[in-house]
Amino acid sequence: MSKESIVTVSIDGKMVSVAAGATLLDACRQAGVDTPTLCYADNLTAANACRVCVVEVEGSRTLVPSCSRSAEDAMVVQTDSERVRHSRKMVLEFLGSGVDLSQADDLAGWIDYYGSEPDRYGPDRAMIKEEVRIQDSLYIRDYDKCVLCYKCVSACGEDAQHSFAIAVAGRGFDARIRTEFDVRLPDSACVYCGNCVAVCPTNALQFKTEFDLRKMGEWKPTEQAVTRTVCSYCGVGCNLEVHVQDDTIVKVTSPDDHDVTSGHLCIKGRFGWSYVQPGQSAAEEGD
DSSP: OOGGGEEEEEETTEEEEEETTOBHHHHHHHTTOOOOOSSOOTTSOOOOOSOTTEEEETTOSSOEETTTSBOOTTOEEESSSHHHHHHHHHHHHHHHHHSOOTTOHHHHHHHHHHTOOGGGGOTTSOOOOOOOBOOSSSEEEOGGGOOOOOHHHHHHTTTTTOOOOEEEESSGGGOEEEEGGGOOGGGSSOOOOOHHHHHOSSSSEEEHHHHHHHHTTOOOGGGOEEEEEEOSSSSSOOEEEEEEETTEEEEEEOOTTOTTTTTOOOHHHHHTTGGGSTTOOHHHHHO
């Protein structure tokens, strides 16, 4: 790699060299700095929506999103300054004050770390409070947990599936992820690949099997065995991660770093596993 293709930045006083075009988030990771993200995913285009990953760049008037800001040679970056900590704390606090983050496992630790207190806004704060949408036996939509990170929209669109079945509708607090004309999911352009479910960071989208087990108090992720295998439906070679609880498959994911899938699957790979369990059809799983 030529010298011109390398940039060197200071991350919390540590000099880090990354490839030209890399982001500040890449540089933070290179420096071993754990950075919270919400709307960012390695297999999606950065949406610049959440501002949880902001850092302080010397000479910049405002904090910048590390997930999309390109690293420039000689940049001096602070990831844990008082300004950064306060901003991240408030972003997490505002999110938690309007939606249910109880199943956003990756955020829970950061909320504690920054001392965010969503409940301090009181019981009269505006909340989503919509009924869970259950329109098929494959996955559910719970807008009480949606933070409008846009990851599902990106996965449904140009980044993966190209179905464009969902988009943001409405403005301000009334903004929601909707199908075209808010039709029922089975009547929309959705092809049930489940890629939106895979990238959702708050469990606003989740497998119907998981939803049912949670409702019964039987969801036990720490007791689940995860086995990596190859999808048996065609010759593409998509890798699957089969999650098994009590000798029963409860969901299927795919590794983000797999060079065939990049974490994305089709309906067969994501949901077509009921044949492995005789006597349990997809319809019965949703009952």
